Amino acid sequence: MLIDTHAHIYAHEFETDRADMLTRAREQGITKIYMPNVDHASIDAMLEVESRWPGCVAMMGLHPCSVKKDFEKELYRVETWLNQRAFAAIGEMGTDLYWDKTFWPQQQEAFKIQVGWAKRYQRPLVIHCRESINETLDLLEPLQDGTLTGVFHCFTGNLPQAQRMIALGFYLGIGGVATFKNGGLDQVLPEIDLQHVVLETDSPYLAPVPHRGKRNEPLYLPLIAQRISEIKSVPLSEVQRITTANAHQLFAA
Numbered sequence: 359m360l361i362d363t364h365a366h367i368y369a370h371e372f373e374t375d376r377a378d379m380l381t382r383a384r385e386q387g388i389t390k391i392y393m394p395n396v397d398h399a400s401i402d403a404m405l406e407v408e409s410r411w412p413g414c415v416a417m418m419g420l421h422p423c424s425v426k427k428d429f430e431k432e433l434y435r436v437e438t439w440l441n442q443r444a445f446a447a448i449g450e451m452g453t454d455l456y457w458d459k460t461f462w463p464q465q466q467e468a469f470k471i472q473v474g475w476a477k478r479y480q481r482p483l484v485i486h487c488r489e490s491i492n493e494t495l496d497l498l499e500p501l502q503d504g505t506l507t508g509v510f511h512c513f514t515g516n517l518p519q520a521q522r523m524i525a526l527g528f529y530l531g532i533g534g535v536a537t538f539k540n541g542g543l544d545q546v547l548p549e550i551d552l553q554h555v556v557l558e559t560d561s562p563y564l565a566p567v568p569h570r571g572k573r574n575e576p577l578y579l580p581l582i583a584q585r586i587s588e589i590k591s592v593p594l595s596e597v598q599r600i601t602t603a604n605a606h607q608l609f610a611a
């Protein structure tokens with residue numbers, strides 16, 4: 359039994375075979391899939407998947423790549439949803455200096471507002487950071503009042519960065535990058551206790567080897583667990599048991 363803590367299975371990439379794709383995953387023991395929101399345009403599709411397929415659970419947040427001039431309007435829509443019903447997490451939110459630096463001040467403001475929601479609704483944060491790990495840690499550290507929990511999704515950092523995340527009480531979301539030749543995680547993961555790791559695919563992106571470059575899906579989650587087991591020289595069953603328990607803990611109500 360495995361939990362995919364981050365998969366955009368509502369994406370149009372799954373339009374034609376979503377039911378089959380989810381059946382395949384379930385048959386492989388992927389019992390729960392957490393869906394990160396992106397912005398106003400992804401909400402309807404995400405909630406439809408959640409209502410149709412048990413075990414597929416929605417989060418609510420604004421992705422940093424969707425923080426533009428109109429970000430206050432986007433945040434207002436997210437907040438309206440948060441007031442209406444419960445969600446598994448605030449996410450995905452975070453920062454991104456890879457695609458576009460134009461809205462960096464707005465990204466920081468959106469980050470702080472969403473951290474405030476995590477506190478108010480007592481939900482974990484699902485954090486995206488790309489080319490901005492240190493900046494994100496600098497933003498988050500002063501806001502940690504002991505109540506914040508969450509995950510740095512798609513972790514690709516170095517050991518000191520991992521240690522700062524762990525010191526904040528956050529999990530590292532490990533995905534397909536662990537299987538990439540130059541992913542760098544083979545250097546970091548041996549130094550990290552499995553206690554701090556959760557599994558994710560980030561479907562439809564970042565498919566693990568041997569599917570790299572193709573569409574990713576939750577079915578491939580065991581490939582990531584297998585790779586972690588190799589990197590850490592820990593039995594696969596241990597990786598499954600501990601990361602599943604961590605995922606339950608992360609999203610616990």
Ligand SMILES: [Zn+2]
Pocket residue numbers: 364366394450560
């Ligand atoms: Zn994502």
